[in-house]
Amino acid sequence: MPARPVLQPGERVLVATRAHGVRLLRPFLVLLLTVFALSLAQRALELRWRPVAEPWTTVHAGLDLALLVAAGWVVLRSCLRPLLRWWRTRYVLTTRHLVLLRPGGGRRDVALPLDRLRRVGVERARGPSLGRRDGRVVADFGPLGGLRLEHAPEAHRLAELVRRAADERRAGGPGSAGGARERRPTRVEQDAVVAPRPDPSVPSRRPWERRTVPQEQE
Numbered sequence: 680m681p682a683r684p685v686l687q688p689g690e691r692v693l694v695a696t697r698a699h700g701v702r703l704l705r706p707f708l709v710l711l712l713t714v715f716a717l718s719l720a721q722r723a724l725e726l727r728w729r730p731v732a733e734p735w736t737t738v739h740a741g742l743d744l745a746l747l748v749a750a751g752w753v754v755l756r757s758c759l760r761p762l763l764r765w766w767r768t769r770y771v772l773t774t775r776h777l778v779l780l781r782p783g784g785g786r787r788d789v790a791l792p793l794d795r796l797r798r799v800g801v802e803r804a805r806g807p808s809l810g811r812r813d814g815r816v817v818a819d820f821g822p823l824g825g826l827r828l829e830h831a832p833e834a835h836r837l838a839e840l841v842r843r844a845a846d847e848r849r850a851g852g853p854g855s856a857g858g859a860r861e862r863r864p865t866r867v868e869q870d871a872v873v874a875p876r877p878d879p880s881v882p883s884r885r886p887w888e889r890r891t892v893p894q895e896q897e
Contacts (some may be wrong), residue, residue, distance in 0.1 A: 684771050684778045684790065694772040694840055698830040699813035702765055706758040713758075717750040770816075770828050772841055775848060777818055779826055791820045796845040801834045816841070 686692070721743060730736050767782040776790040802815040814834030818841060819825045831837050 684773065684776070684780060684788070686773065687775060689774075690776075691774050692771060693774060693844060694837065695769060696832055696837075697769050698765055698828075699832045701813065702830045703762060706761045709757045710754060713750050713753045717746060720746050770831060770837070772837070772844060774844060777826060777841055779828070789826065791818070791823055791826060793841070793845040793848040795820045795823055796841070797821045799838050799841045799845075801838050 684692070724739070724742060724746070728739065730739050764782055767780070769780040771778040771780060775794075776792055777796070778791075779789045781787045781789075797819045799816065799818040802817055812834065813830045813832050816828040816831040816834050816838050817825065818828075818838075828837075
């Protein structure tokens with residue numbers, strides 16, 4: 680069951696979605712290639728070498744089992760894990776926060792306050808669009824860091840909703856009431872960026888360097 684964000688009193692969820700299904704294209708292709716390669720290898724083994732006496736029949740069965748184990752490992756690592764990650768990763772917009780829920784529990788979730796939003800924009804997803812409306816939503820929260828929501832569905836509409844929610848939050852609109860909570864640091868990885876569109880005068884950071892940003896705590 681997908682995780683849910685922890686809400687403050689009076690806070691409401693405006694949007695809860697996950698990445699576009701196109702993100703599963705690569706695992707699907709890997710699955711097809713794995714099944715094809717397994718069938719080809721088993722067929723070649725059967726045609727090239729068909730022992731009828733021990734211990735070669737046992738060796739033949741062991742090789743066949745090894746092929747199955749290797750194929751199962753590829754499917755588990757390159758197909759099932761991305762599928763579970765896609766299912767468990769959610770993009771949530773509330774009246775107060777932009778939240779990224781990731782597999783692994785609350786310690787890996789990131790919630791950034793909308794009243795600290797500086798800008799939000801959409802970058803076109805790589806590859807042909809094929810009529811899709813997904814894209815990369817990049818939200819910059821200044822000193823707190825930022826979020827990069829890959830393959831966000833209806834990316835331009837989502838970015839506009841984030842912008843409106845931030846404007847309402849700063850203007851004291853719905854969901855602006857409520858006290859501040861104690862913050863605790865959260866490590867963010869490839870889903871977060873330090874500066875989506877950094878100032879040229881600011882030294883750039885390497886993308887593999889991690890950064891600690893605050894996360895709301897209950």
